[in-house]
Amino acid sequence: MINVEHLTKSFGKNEVLRDISTTVDRGEVVAVIGPSGSGKSTFLRCLNLLETPTSGRIVVDGVDLTDRRTNITQFRQRIGMVFQHFHLFPHMTVMENLIFAPTRVKGMSRDEAHAKGLQLLERVGLKHKADDYPSKLSGGQKQRVAIARSLAMDPDVMLFDEPTSALDPEMVKEVLAVIRDLGSSGMTMLIVTHEMKFAREAADTIYFLDGGKLLERSSPADFFAQPQTERAARFLEQVL
Amino acid sequence: MNVRAFKRFALPIACFLLLACALFAPVPGTAEAAGEKTITMGTSPDYPPYENVDAAGSGDIVGLDVDIAKYIAGKLGYELKFAPSDFDGLIAALQTKRVDFVMSAMSVTEERKQSVDFSDIYYNATNTIVSLKDKSLGTLDELKGKRVGVQLGSTQEKVTDELKDATILRLNKIPDLIQALKANRIDAVIVEDAVAAGYAGANEDLKFSMIPPSGEGEGYAIAFPKGSELREEFNGVLAQMKEDGTLQKMVDQWFGTEASSGDSGGVFHFERLGKYMGYIFRGVYVTLLFTLVSAAFGFVWGSVLSLFKISKIAPLRWFSTVYTSIFRGTPLLLQLALIYYAIPQLFHYNIPALLAAGLAFGLNSAAYLSETIRGGILAVDKGQREAALALGIPYRTMMVSIIMPQAIKNILPALVNECVALVKESSLVSVIGVADLMRRASVVQANTFMAFEPLIVVGAIYYALVLVLTSLARLLERRMRRSD
Structure with missing residues (x-):
């Protein structure tokens, strides 16, 4: 479903991603791990062109996102993204956050969007918070709303950029549960995370990045039992 | 510049051009009305x-x-x-x-x-000397070494030119001269007879005496x-x-x-303003209308300019930078005079005074606001923009519905400042004849031959207007802060 071909990205002289090529299948759950500064987040942000690749191609469902003729604004509606710091719209209530893009961008009716919003809030366990402002929510609740907001656009792919890194430890679980549930429902997902236990349990594939290179790409069982590279072995030693 | 980037700005630019056309388009019926010349x-x-x-x-x-x-x-x-x-x-x-x-x-x-x-x-008028009764200056000779006031640009200036050793004070308006006289800042004022009679009639402490005509009247x-x-x-x-x-x-x-x-003693005579209060209060409407129009225009145009300033397209950035520099670097009064007098000559459109004033103040205010708004936009968390992009929200929708509301909340106090300044600066428009509060004060000064009282009354009205405005702003701010 997603084809990445020879992706590189430089900020000035600093080469952040070096020649990354990979394929993600429909329904596949990928956990992207690696030491900080390895380019994980940049890799993810290239997939919906929040960062413009320096070279290489990204093809999603046969559409080349790096082609200048592609209407990227429209295509982003099919790629949901969840950020480390949630980025809920603070001047809107939870429900308004959820229905803004569907009604204003997709032209969905308010009633329909509202009904769908309630459904999604129920799914993330926050139906009772629909009319609250984000400032009233805990970090975990905010992140669950942010996930619901992305899902409201009916995306084909979900990107998670360190979704639990800004959360207090006791809130990590509730968010991971939502993401796990989403994965088992067949959503195609890429998750940048430091939660090794979660990666091992929930992912179909582990990507290990270091120094801007995709060093390893294997099943969690293989990766955690026998990392192929010395760098990955050292990394696992430090985090496990 | 790619096509997408151009599209982002096509609409604001089109809006501005439309607005410009609307402002400059000849209003039917002003130029040559049908029938009677x-x-x-x-x-x-x-x-x-x-x-x-x-x-x-x-x-x-x-x-x-x-x-x-x-x-x-x-x-x-x-x-x-x-x-x-x-x-x-x-x-x-x-x-x-x-x-x-x-x-x-x-x-x-x-x-x-x-x-x-x-x-x-x-008509031939006679010049007269007006002075306080207890000083009683009656002839030009007696003005030697004294302080003498005269209206700027009037023919009485010629009389003062011939005075020896006298200190001359030139002011724009006769009521101001009379006030200076009563405050003992000057000893005498030279005006023509009909005016002198009016002021002496309304101010018991003043007297006047004719100056014999010297050759030409x-x-x-x-x-x-x-x-x-x-x-x-x-x-x-x-x-x-x-x-x-x-x-x-x-x-x-x-x-x-x-x-x-007739003067009935005492310092102030507000009671004589009674029948003029209606006239003065109608100026509130003019001042408010004018403030509203120029604030709205300044805000919209200032927002567009601020978007230019953060645009990726260099010429737009240059344009807004030069624009701001010019409108902040020259006096507002000068811009007002230029717009009022130059537009009829350049565009053959006899621009109404209120419109010229609204335009000048709007253009000027936009220059200041564009910087404020730019700051407000930059202060909004970068993540807001990314979240909107990731949801596939187009640039304009994002700016209008997501970034601007947050930016405005941040800069609301600065916006209120600008509005308050506009209310008070609006008094400048009286120079081109718009009957705002300040001009109405001058009119009443002239009619009542009283210099001071009308000013105090409009001063109180301005203050009340600003108080109301700031209270409204506080309400608005509280409303916007409910999401905190």
Whole structure:
């Protein structure tokens, strides 16, 4: 479903991603791990062109996102993204956050969007918070709303950029549960995370990045039992 | 610049062009109304009994000059319109053909003849010295070494030029001179007889004495643009009026019924303003309308400019930077005068004073606001923009519905400051004759021959307006903060 071909990205002289090529299948759950500064987040942000690749191609469902003729604004509606710091719209209530893009961008009716919003809030366990402002929510609740907001656009792919890194430890679980549930429902997902236990349990594939290179790409069982590279072995030693 | 980037700005630019067209488009009916030919008279209606606003009554401009002009226009078959402005601006109004003629107790001088044509003289005034009763300065000789006030640009300046050793104070308005006299900042004021009689009548502590005419008198005449064909037509009617006594009858009528309510002691006489309060309060509407229009225009245009400033397209950035630099770097009063006088010449559109003022203030305010708004936009968390992009929200929707509301919340106190400043700066528009609060104060000053009281009243009104405005802003702020 997603084809990445020879992706590189430089900020000035600093080469952040070096020649990354990979394929993600429909329904596949990928956990992207690696030491900080390895380019994980940049890799993810290239997939919906929040960062413009320096070279290489990204093809999603046969559409080349790096082609200048592609209407990227429209295509982003099919790629949901969840950020480390949630980025809920603070001047809107939870429900308004959820229905803004569907009604204003997709032209969905308010009633329909509202009904769908309630459904999604129920799914993330926050139906009772629909009319609250984000400032009233805990970090975990905010992140669950942010996930619901992305899902409201009916995306084909979900990107998670360190979704639990800004959360207090006791809130990590509730968010991971939502993401796990989403994965088992067949959503195609890429998750940048430091939660090794979660990666091992929930992912179909582990990507290990270091120094801007995709060093390893294997099943969690293989990766955690026998990392192929010395760098990955050292990394696992430090985090496990 | 790619097509997407262009599209982002196409709409704001189109909006601005539309707005510009709307502002400059000739308003039907102002230029040449069908049927009767109209002529416009420029006058400075703060000089009773020649011309002043009937503030206690109809609000029309009345006076000797007005009656003469109406009579002549009637005889010649014109419909008469008035364009009030400050006395200083009258010659400029003639030269830029904003008006067809000027009647404003304007005396014939060699200097003025360089710029305009004059009709025959229709009235001769006598210069007088006004002073406090206890000083009683009666002759030019007694003014030696004294402080003497005179109206800037008036023919009485010629009298003061010949005074030896005297310190001369030149002010724009006669009420200000009278106030200076009463405050003992000057010893005497030189004005013409009809004006002196008015002030002496209304202020018990003042007296006046005539200065014997020295050769040529103070002859008042009608001024026309150079080479105007109206001059001969007007002269014809004037000659007839002098012959059949119509002119003398008008003079007697206006100079005989001199309003003098008499001074009843005490310092202030607010009670005499009673019948003018309605007139003054109607100025609140003008001031508020003007503030609203220029604030709204300034905000919209300032927002567009701020988007230019953070745009990826270099020429847009350059444009807004140069724009801001020019409008912040030159005085607002100058911009106002340029817009008011230059637009008719450049675009052949006789821009109404209120519109010119709204435009000038809006353009100026936009320059300041664009910086404020830019700061507000940059202060919004970068993540907001990314979240919107990731949801596939187009640039304009994102700016209008997501970034701007947060930016405005941040800069609300600065926006309120700008609005408050606009309310008070709006008093500048009185120089081009917009009947705002400040101008109405001048009119009432002229009508009542009182210098101080009208100013205090409008000062209180301005203060009340600003108080109301800031309370409203506080309500708005509380509403916007409910999401915190």
